[in-house]
Amino acid sequence: MGQTSLNQTVGGRTRWAAICSGLWMIAILAAFSQVIGLVAMPTLAAVLIYAAAKSLRPRELVSILRTGPTSEIAVVTTFCATLFLPIAAAVGIGVSLSLLLQLNQEASDLKVVQLTLIGDGRWSEHPAPARLPSYRATVLDVYGSLLYAGSRTLQAELPDPAGAEVPTVVLRMRGRTAVGATFVKVVEDYATALDAVGGRLYLSGVDHAVAKLLRRTDRTGASEPVGVFEATEVVGESTTQALREAESWAVRRRPPNSDQ
Missing domain, CATH: 3.30.750.24 (STAS domain)
Incomplete structure (x- = not known):
């Protein structure tokens, strides 16, 4: 999730962005491993927080919340799950909930x-x-x-x-x-x-x-x-x-x- 947000922040458009960033990461770690080891973890966390904040789209969020209760429940539940659960589990909960809500919507x-x-x-x-x-x-x-x-x-x-x-x-x-x-x-x-x-x-x-x-x-x-x-x-x-x-x-x- 963090790497995807960083790629979007710097203007990445295709999957090659992730591949190229991985190659650059290998080269940088090999050349400057001693210097990188001195970087404090809070600094790395700040970079990820900044990238995550930049990846948010308020207009799309407002549009989802205005669509109806089905979309509201799905987006709020997924967001809350990401705060307390691992990303994989949160995404799984969001997808499962969306599917159940869609089936209920089709029935009604x-x-x-x-x-x-x-x-x-x-x-x-x-x-x-x-x-x-x-x-x-x-x-x-x-x-x-x-x-x-x-x-x-x-x-x-x-x-x-x-x-x-x-x-x-x-x-x-x-x-x-x-x-x-x-x-x-x-x-x-x-x-x-x-x-x-x-x-x-x-x-x-x-x-x-x-x-x-x-x-x-x-x-x-x-x-x-x-x-x-x-x-x-x-x-x-x-x-x-x-x-x-x-x-x-x-x-x-x-x-x-x-x-x-």
């Missing part, structure tokens, strides 16, 4: 909304219902990360199919180029829950690589597999196709005397 910063087709290819956005309606298709979109803890939050936010008859759900996934094992498990569980009440799950706007993964790992045990509609160049096209298929699925299974 996820929102599920309902989309309704209003004509001319346009969609209106509404809060997602708590329960699914019977014999109708519900289009859902998700804001936020679906990796790690975000997938479990999605599972809790999805409308409950219990009590509904033949509900169908279209989950829009456009722009998501990768999913994890947790998301695949959530999709499997939700598809199974829909199948238990005669419904079916559809995924629209799916990236080609993600679509291959989902088809390869489809082990829901449901009577029908999860419907996967890959994304096209036209935004909303695959969702419209999935919605029509979902509506047709519900209509074909509607009892003749049903007033739903």
Whole structure:
């Protein structure tokens, strides 16, 4: 840490600064070892303190503190840890804490909304219902990360199919180029829950690589597999196709005397 600060203070720009400073240090120690041995330790400490002070950037620190509680907790905890613990341990604590806070942020910063087709290819956005309606298709979109803890939050936010008859759900996934094992498990569980009440799950706007993964790992045990509609160049096209298929699925299974 001290050598890095010194390199920055004297204008070092690349990793060669550390290599060159090491070579110069060897040469100086070999030529002036007796003189260097007379330098008092407080003097060396003062040099390191000066270099550390010069490496601080108040503007960046203020920007971090204004960003939000996640950044504040990480920077304050790391700073306090460096005062009482070895540098390696302090950095490890800071990195671990930042990772945990990021995972918590991803889990809490996820929102599920309902989309309704209003004509001319346009969609209106509404809060997602708590329960699914019977014999109708519900289009859902998700804001936020679906990796790690975000997938479990999605599972809790999805409308409950219990009590509904033949509900169908279209989950829009456009722009998501990768999913994890947790998301695949959530999709499997939700598809199974829909199948238990005669419904079916559809995924629209799916990236080609993600679509291959989902088809390869489809082990829901449901009577029908999860419907996967890959994304096209036209935004909303695959969702419209999935919605029509979902509506047709519900209509074909509607009892003749049903007033739903």
